[in-house]
Amino acid sequence: MVITLSGENGFALHQELRELVGTFLREHGEMALERIDGEEAEYVRIQEALTSLPFLSGKKMVVLRSPSANKKFTEEAETLLAGLPETTDVVLIEPKLDKRLSYYKYLKKSTDFRNFPELDLIGLSRWLVQAAKEQGGSISPADARYLVERAGMNQQLLNSELEKLIIRDPKITRLSIDELTEATPQSTIFQLLEAAFAGNAKKALGLYQEQRAMKVEPPQIIAMLAWQLHVLVIIKAAGAKDAQQIAKEAKLSPYVVQKSVSIARKMSLSELRKLIADLLKIDVRSKRESIDSDEALQHYLLKLAL
Numbered sequence: 001m002v003i004t005l006s007g008e009n010g011f012a013l014h015q016e017l018r019e020l021v022g023t024f025l026r027e028h029g030e031m032a033l034e035r036i037d038g039e040e041a042e043y044v045r046i047q048e049a050l051t052s053l054p055f056l057s058g059k060k061m062v063v064l065r066s067p068s069a070n071k072k073f074t075e076e077a078e079t080l081l082a083g084l085p086e087t088t089d090v091v092l093i094e095p096k097l098d099k100r101l102s103y104y105k106y107l108k109k110s111t112d113f114r115n116f117p118e119l120d121l122i123g124l125s126r127w128l129v130q131a132a133k134e135q136g137g138s139i140s141p142a143d144a145r146y147l148v149e150r151a152g153m154n155q156q157l158l159n160s161e162l163e164k165l166i167i168r169d170p171k172i173t174r175l176s177i178d179e180l181t182e183a184t185p186q187s188t189i190f191q192l193l194e195a196a197f198a199g200n201a202k203k204a205l206g207l208y209q210e211q212r213a214m215k216v217e218p219p220q221i222i223a224m225l226a227w228q229l230h231v232l233v234i235i236k237a238a239g240a241k242d243a244q245q246i247a248k249e250a251k252l253s254p255y256v257v258q259k260s261v262s263i264a265r266k267m268s269l270s271e272l273r274k275l276i277a278d279l280l281k282i283d284v285r286s287k288r289e290s291i292d293s294d295e296a297l298q299h300y301l302l303k304l305a306l
Contacts, residue, residue: 001089002081002089002090002092002110002112003020003090003091003092003111003114004091004094004107004108004111004113004114005091005092005093005094005114006096006097006107006113006114006115006116007115007116007117007118008096008116008117008118009116009118010095010155010156011155012116012119012155013095016114016116017063017091017093020091021033021061021063021091024059028057028058028059028060028061031056031057032054032056032059032060032061033060033061033063034049034060034061034062035063036049036062036063036064036065036067037066038064038065038067038068038069038073039065039066039069041070042070043072046064046067046073047076047080049062049064050062050080050081050084050088050090051080051083051084051085053085054087054088058087059089060087060088060089061089061090061091062088062089062090062091063091063093064090064091064093065093066095067092067094068097068103074101074103077103077107078110081110081111082110092111094107118153118253119153119155120253120254120255120258121145121148121153121255121258124144124153124155124158124255125141125144125145125148127155128144128148128158128162129141129144131162132144132162132172135163135166136166137165137166137170137171137172138170138171138172139162139165139172143173143174143177146174146177147161147172148255150177150181150183150184151181151182151183151184152184153256161180161181164180164181165177165180165181168180182214183210183214185211185214185216185220185224186224188210188211189211189221189224189225189228190228190259190260191207192204192207192208192301193225193228193304194263195207195305196301196304196305197266197267197304198305199306200305201301201302201305204302204305205298205301205302208221208297208298208301212294218286218293218294219283219286221297222279222282222283222286222293222297225279226279226283228260229275229276229279230276231252231256231257231260232264232267232272233269233272234250234252235260235264236267236268237269238250243257243258243261244257278300282296282297282300
């Protein structure tokens with residue numbers, strides 16, 4: 001049996017791997033498991049592991065990480081995997097695969113191919129509700145969404161935050177989320193821009209001060225603002241394309257695109273260019289002159305809110 005684990009959702013992929021390996025070890029023991037890093041191992045080493053018979057066990061499992069890094073393996077994969085002994089199970093871990101290659105097409109067609117894409121806001125919210133239930137707690141869909149928006153899209157981090165919240169109180173509320181978690185700089189930068197574009201200068205400046213209180217320095221804020229404006233330009237230039245298509249073509253998180261669409265629709269490309277140019281001036285001046293970067297950035301936000 002050959003199983004391929006692929007996709008950019010590292011948390012879900014490694015959860016699946018742990019379950020597969022755990023089930024195998026309970027039946028066959030540690031001596032029957034072999035792990036190989038395809039980025040470091042020579043092809044001969046990989047070949048030997050896959051073709052040799054198990055030692056002191058009725059079966060063996062070979063976990064092969066990123067074997068596509070070995071060119072010889074990708075060239076010989078179809079023949080090598082087709083000739084595996086019946087006593088050998090193989091798990092291939094390939095987070096990023098080039099779909100144009102025959103190697104990908106072979107794995108997709110001829111192995112137990114399991115793909116783990118990154119979850120969007122809705123997917124992560126649903127996962128949090130289910131994960132809380134499995135861990136003996138509870139969280140409402142609305143509060144799960146709030147937690148994602150506050151803590152960010154990293155599923156591993158969200159799982160850690162969830163465990164911490166459940167230890168405090170199995171019934172998770174927005175109040176406990178605010179007390180026990182910290183807003184990620186990236187999500188707050190979006191909220192900052194959202195407030196400014198909505199004309200809420202007071203909220204925008206308050207969020208800026210939160211960033212500074214979290215020790216986020218002006219150059220970092222400039223970089224994050226520039227990145228968010230870049231996303232807005234991509235969305236604006238995409239015209240009538242939907243968020244999922246834009247995210248796929250631009251290789252952005254669907255969550256980031258979905259969050260930014262409403263702002264992008266309210267602005268023209270010329271307005272966005274002007275905002276980028278003004279931010280660039282602040283960045284250049286902060287590096288060449290002795291200016292108060294905090295004051296310059298807050299003035300920039302006030303102009304956005306007008």
